[in-house]
Amino acid sequence: MVCLLKELAVQLFDVGAVRLGDIEAKVGRRTPIYFDLRVVVSHPKIMMAIAQHLQILASEIDHDILCGVPYAALPFAAVMSVNTNTPMIMKRKETKLYATKKILEGVFEQNQKCLVVEDVVTSGGSLLETVHTLRKERLSVTDAVIVLEREQGGASVLKANGVDVKSIFTMSELVKILRDAGRISDETVEIVSDHIKECQFGMKDNFEHIIQ
Numbered sequence: 179m180v181c182l183l184k185e186l187a188v189q190l191f192d193v194g195a196v197r198l199g200d201i202e203a204k205v206g207r208r209t210p211i212y213f214d215l216r217v218v219v220s221h222p223k224i225m226m227a228i229a230q231h232l233q234i235l236a237s238e239i240d241h242d243i244l245c246g247v248p249y250a251a252l253p254f255a256a257v258m259s260v261n262t263n264t265p266m267i268m269k270r271k272e273t274k275l276y277a278t279k280k281i282l283e284g285v286f287e288q289n290q291k292c293l294v295v296e297d298v299v300t301s302g303g304s305l306l307e308t309v310h311t312l313r314k315e316r317l318s319v320t321d322a323v324i325v326l327e328r329e330q331g332g333a334s335v336l337k338a339n340g341v342d343v344k345s346i347f348t349m350s351e352l353v354k355i356l357r358d359a360g361r362i363s364d365e366t367v368e369i370v371s372d373h374i375k376e377c378q379f380g381m382k383d384n385f386e387h388i389i390q
């Protein structure tokens with residue numbers, strides 16, 4: 179049986195996957211809430227629950243193979259791959275400099291439909307970079323399944339680049355569950371809601387280097 183979303187959200191909080199405060203995120207951005215889903219590798223039951231929820235989203239999407247955005251989403255994609263007997267490929271952060279000189283590891287064919295798996299989307303930049311690499315290798319990429327959509331514009335950036343994103347949680351849903359479960363205060367919900375409104379990303383936040 180798949181664990182309920184509310185239970186999953188509270189379990190994530192209780193294992194330290196949700197950090198509150200004035201936190202430095204990617205390249206100098208600051209955020210009052212940061213999700214560190216990398217801790218999930220140490221909690222197999224939570225890993226399985228996340229993979230199962232991602233599989234529910236993936237079941238509505240036609241795809242031949244899976245690819246996780248490195249590194250945080252690789253374990254999620256691997257568990258989904260094994261659970262559903264769907265082949266997976268791995269994108270390297272950098273092209274291998276010797277022997278095979280590959281950027282993608284694993285077996286694939288041109289025009290196969292590749293479903294991208296990601297942990298968190300903020301600006302959409304990390305996911306878009308992976309999509310760009312996959313498309314350069316002639317894979318067809320139109321969809322992604324993710325754990326958390328921070329509602330800061332990333333999903334719209336991806337949509338504008340031909341990628342539909344389906345998430346297990348949005349940031350507002352997740353903070354509401356945590357507030358109702360007594361894990362965070364009303365004040366924190368308000369701070370997060372203000373942050374979402376104030377810190378929005380769009381194509382102007384320069385994805386040109388990725389999509390050129």
Ligand SMILES: O=c1ccn([C@@H]2O[C@H](COP(=O)(O)O)[C@@H](O)[C@H]2O)c(=O)[nH]1
Nearest residue numbers: 212213250298299300301302303304332
């Ligand atoms: O709360 C967060 C926010 C981001 N991340 C990591 O950053 C990228 C997503 O940011 P983009 O701006 O969309 O590229 C993603 O790969 C996450 O691993 C995070 O871990 N937690």
